[in-house]
Amino acid sequence: MKKGVVVAACAVWIITGASLIWAQGEFPMKYTQFSTSDQNMQYRCMKHVMKAEHSPSRMKALPRDFSGRATYFLAPLNGRQVLMVMDSSTPPNLYVDTNGNDDLSDEKPFTATTDGQRTQFGPISFSSPGVKEEVPLSIRVETFLRDAVPQYLTLMPDGFYSSTVQLGGESYSLALLDANFDGRYNSPLALPIPANSLTGSLSDIIALDTNKDGNFDCVQRMEIYPLAKMVAVNDVYYSLKIAPTGATVNLEKVAPPMSSLDVKCPGAELSLWSDICPTQTSGSEGKWKLPAGRYMTNSIRLVKKDSQGAEWVLTGTAREGKLRDIDLRQKKSAVLKMGPPLVMKVQAYKFFGNSSGAPGGQNGSQVSVNMSLVGQAAEQYSARITKDGHNLPPPKFKILSAAGKIMESGDFEYG
Numbered sequence: 579m580k581k582g583v584v585v586a587a588c589a590v591w592i593i594t595g596a597s598l599i600w601a602q603g604e605f606p607m608k609y610t611q612f613s614t615s616d617q618n619m620q621y622r623c624m625k626h627v628m629k630a631e632h633s634p635s636r637m638k639a640l641p642r643d644f645s646g647r648a649t650y651f652l653a654p655l656n657g658r659q660v661l662m663v664m665d666s667s668t669p670p671n672l673y674v675d676t677n678g679n680d681d682l683s684d685e686k687p688f689t690a691t692t693d694g695q696r697t698q699f700g701p702i703s704f705s706s707p708g709v710k711e712e713v714p715l716s717i718r719v720e721t722f723l724r725d726a727v728p729q730y731l732t733l734m735p736d737g738f739y740s741s742t743v744q745l746g747g748e749s750y751s752l753a754l755l756d757a758n759f760d761g762r763y764n765s766p767l768a769l770p771i772p773a774n775s776l777t778g779s780l781s782d783i784i785a786l787d788t789n790k791d792g793n794f795d796c797v798q799r800m801e802i803y804p805l806a807k808m809v810a811v812n813d814v815y816y817s818l819k820i821a822p823t824g825a826t827v828n829l830e831k832v833a834p835p836m837s838s839l840d841v842k843c844p845g846a847e848l849s850l851w852s853d854i855c856p857t858q859t860s861g862s863e864g865k866w867k868l869p870a871g872r873y874m875t876n877s878i879r880l881v882k883k884d885s886q887g888a889e890w891v892l893t894g895t896a897r898e899g900k901l902r903d904i905d906l907r908q909k910k911s912a913v914l915k916m917g918p919p920l921v922m923k924v925q926a927y928k929f930f931g932n933s934s935g936a937p938g939g940q941n942g943s944q945v946s947v948n949m950s951l952v953g954q955a956a957e958q959y960s961a962r963i964t965k966d967g968h969n970l971p972p973p974k975f976k977i978l979s980a981a982g983k984i985m986e987s988g989d990f991e992y993g
Contacts, residue, residue, distance in 0.1 A: 604828045607739035607754060611701075616738070618796050619785055623757040625733040627653045627662075637661055639683040641673050651731050655759045656704050656715055664721075664728055672699040672719060688719075697721050697728075701736040704761065715761040739763060739824040750790065754824050755783040757804075763824030767804035769853045769872040770903040781805050784818075800849045800876070803856040808834065808869065810855055815869060834869040837906035841865075841955075843917035847879040850904070864917075868906060875901040878957055880917055888966050892951070892959045899956025916955040923952050949973060949990060961990060 612620045630650040640648065646666035652659040661675040663682060671687035688699040700718035716736040721728040739754040754763045758781060767781040781804040785794040788801055795801045808815050809829070816829040834854070841848070847860040854871025875896035882890050896902050900914045927946045951959040963970045977986040 604826050605741060605743065607741045607752075607825055607827060609737055609824070610740050611737040612735070615793065618794050619738065619753060619755060619783070619802055620734050622783060622796065622802055623735050623755055625654070625759060627651050627731045627733060629727075629729060629731075634661060636680045637663075638679075638681040641665075641682050641685060641687065643687075644673075646670075647727065649728055653731065653733060655717070655733070656761050660704075662719075662731065664731075666727065670697060670723070674702050676702065676704055697723055715756065715759065717759065733759065735759070741827075748790075751787040751792075751794075752827075753785040753794065754805075754820060754827070755785070756824070757781060757783040762822040764805070764820040764822050766806055767851060767853050769851075769874055771874070782820075784809070800856075800858055804851050806852050806855050807871075808832065808855040810857065810869075815855065834871075836867050837870045837909055838911040839866050839868055839873075839904065839906065840911065840913045841901075841917070842913065842915045843880070845881045846917055847881060848875055848901075849877040850874070851876045870906050870909075872907060873904040875904070875957070878916075878959070880959070891964045893962070894951075894953070894957050894959035896955070896957040901955045901957050914955055916957055917953050920951040920953055920959065923950050923958070924948070925950075947975065947977075947990075949975075 628651075630652060633648070633650055634652060637650075640663065644663075644665055646668075649664040649666070651662040651664070653662055654660075658678065660678075661680060661682065663673045665671040665673065665687065669692065670690045672690070673682045673685050673687055675682060675685065677684070688702060690697045690699055692698075698718060698720045701716045702719065704715045704717075718734050718736050720732040720734065721730065735756055738756075741752050742749050743752045744750075756763050758765050763782050765782045771780060783802060784805050785802040787794055789795070789799060805818075805820075807818060809818050810816070815832050815834055817832045819828040820826070839859075841864045843864040846864045847858070850857050850859065850868075850873045852871055852873045854873075855869045857866075857868060859866045859868075878894040878896065878901075880892040880894070884890065901916060904912065904914065906912055925948050927948070928944070949961045951961065953959065961973055972990040974989050975987065976984050979985050
């Protein structure tokens with residue numbers, strides 16, 4: 579069975595004479611602010627908050643020095659809806675109810691720093707009820723201004739806990755992120771999650787730089803995962819316990835009950851998020867041993883070589899269907915057929931342009947036509963096909979009238 583390092587916690591070696599002994603226990607973590615090299619992690623924690631249509635009735639007062647147009651937001655932070663108000667002054671100011679009294683008259687403004695259309699505020703710190711933290715919840719807020727009125731705010735953590743850990747005699751960077759913005763770092767993923775929704779900020783996040791390139795990758799090599807109850811390195815499993823503050827990590831070697839998953843699809847590679855232990859699977863003719871638990875498919879690759887040795891790859895997701903929720907808690911084995919034969923799916927969406935009159939139809943109306951390929955488990959694959967790492971030309975299309983007359987034709991575009 580071909581499996582790589584999935585996610586790891588920390589462990590150390592103790593040298594006794596000429597031998598090495600595997601050690602377990604509690605290990606310290608250090609709080610670090612995000613830098614530009616950490617954007618893969620930071621962006622995985624983004625939470626969008628849409629503007630409120632009216633002033634919240636619970637708000638007692640605006641700031642005394644409020645000067646411009648007010649835009650209101652209620653942001654889920656620290657287990658409560660935190661009141662935020664944007665002042666459209668120049669430069670913009672953001673007022674945040676950091677003390678939870680619904681009164682902004684005692685709050686100082688956070689003044690924007692602007693890069694083109696992107697506007698950022700922070701860091702903004704909060705205390706966490708019931709948690710004696712070494713570092714309080716701290717966030718940054720971004721928005722894109724349109725006519726000086728923000729349509730939404732994007733919340734991101736300001737920092738994370740990290741450590742350099744020793745695993746099998748090698749050093750790896752490990753990180754913990756408060757991705758659900760509750761001021762704690764020990765919230766595991768709970769499955770299943772609603773169909774067609776993303777995990778987003780439903781749990782905290784763990785990251786491990788398994789290829790030691792100095793980055794936490796999130797494309798082909800998945801090094802950033804929602805937090806689970808266990809971690810694994812080279813098929814060795816460890817229970818994972820994290821202090822609510824994120825300051826320490828404790829792991830103990832365990833032997834979990836195992837199940838098997840057979841997708842009946844040689845060449846399938848799955849990135850599986852889990853409430854028990856996240857993993858990446860490949861090889862073994864599409865059949866793998868996994869700890870008994872619940873899984874959801876985050877991403878899919880179908881890989882096949884032709885008679886000339888060229889490698890063809892399809893990538894996909896499972897936003898619905900059987901691969902969305904794989905329940906192995908009470909099963910010794912499960913069979914879920916996925917992959918070919920694939921069925922083409924075309925969807926058309928009608929939307930409207932802006933008030934100035936966008937091109938594409940009467941009154942700015944436009945139609946977007948999307949194409950995908952659907953497998954046996956209702957998983958969807960992009961029409962972007964690669965051969966030896968190079969994109970093939972996009973598919974062509976024709977739109978016919980009821981009488982069979984060609985009304986439009988052209989090529990799809992890769993988005």
